[in-house]
Amino acid sequence: MKFKTIEWLGDRVRIIDQRGLPLKENYLDLRTPEEVYDAIKNMAIRGAPAIGVIAGYGVALAALRDGSKEQILNKIELLSKSRPTAYNLFYALERMKKIVESGAETDKIIREAIKIHNEDIEICNKMGEYGSKLLPEKAICMTICNAGALATGGIGTALGVFYKAKEMGKVIKVFVPETRPFLQGARLTAWELMKNGIEAVLIADGAKAFILQREKVDAIFVGADRIALNGDTANKIGTFGLAINAEKIGVPFYVVAPSTTFDRTIKTGEDIPIEERNPDEITHLNEIRIAPEGIKVKNPVFDVTPHSLIN
Structure with a gap:
């Protein structure tokens, strides 16, 4: 691919802003779960699998910003309200929720989000x-x-x-x-x-x-x-x-x-x-x-x- 739709950069997630295409190829750096929510809600990123992947990273960002289980679960609830039809959103958030509820450290939460992304890459290739x-x-x-x-x-x-x-x-x-x-x-x-x-x-x-x-x-x-x-x-x-x-x-x-x-x-x-x-x-x-x-x-x-x- 000659562009990257979603890229994890360690402390933020970068996406191509699809609202500007095809005239402008701009990228957004999202640093908080609220910014991820807005990007999904306002169609900066769309497509069911991409929404699932970015939602996973939204939870990872919540863990980075506030490692408390209660706060992360609140952000998962917020992200779940961004789009109602795309099921990949709820699939990804449920996986992230299980990791958070298990008491996992921030590094493990981030690894799970990356795993969801890598799995989608492999699935796309196979399909x-x-x-x-x-x-x-x-x-x-x-x-x-x-x-x-x-x-x-x-x-x-x-x-x-x-x-x-x-x-x-x-x-x-x-x-x-x-x-x-x-x-x-x-x-x-x-x-x-x-x-x-x-x-x-x-x-x-x-x-x-x-x-x-x-x-x-x-x-x-x-x-x-x-x-x-x-x-x-x-x-x-x-x-x-x-x-x-x-x-x-x-x-x-x-x-x-x-x-x-x-x-x-x-x-x-x-x-x-x-x-x-x-x-x-x-x-x-x-x-x-x-x-x-x-x-x-x-x-x-x-x-x-x-x-x-x-x-």
Whole structure:
């Protein structure tokens, strides 16, 4: 990767500020759990695996700043309220909580956070290797949102498939829907793929079905924010519709996600909490109003794809 999404620096964690991409490649040094909370809440960092990794480091920072068990547990509670849908957040915090409750010293708490990060790197590599074997030597693919290195601690989930395929010498072309309203496809995935030498073609969200129909797409790879026991999968809004299009047109639809995204307490997708964000994300673009004043807005940022639509 030609950039680092998350980097532990001993007394702070450095992240690329994804809000500025693709125009500005700025980095933030986070030194407190409160700063980590704000970075997650305000989308400086996003993507379920990356949120889990940075949350682990948030607990490590709490241990560095105040080693008392009570205070660290309070910061874990704070971090758990940053985003409601991404399960990796809660998985990582539960692991960190067990270490803290065991009475571990600060060094052990930090090592656990680093371990969560390293595990995500390895998992991403393995998923990429598995997925790349599904592709022909010359492949046309589609994704949605951003499920790459920007969304994880490693090379990515869905985009990791493309990176590993490229390493194998395969020629990959990826259609990238813009992914309204936060434009993760246009701002992040297009930037990331281009930066790492993958041919990317940006398309409007409404063009997905037409492109699948006309461009002979070989496969669709998407990430996930939470997966129920039956395989129902929550991902960026628009994923469900993309899966319906894929089934109708006959394009394989794959979800690429680590085991840390599976919520074993939820039986079906009906029980997955769906985050709704600020209406301004729909009514404004770069702080310029693009919708009538007073219009009612509903802004769910995830939907749930039934397991029956997933290959």
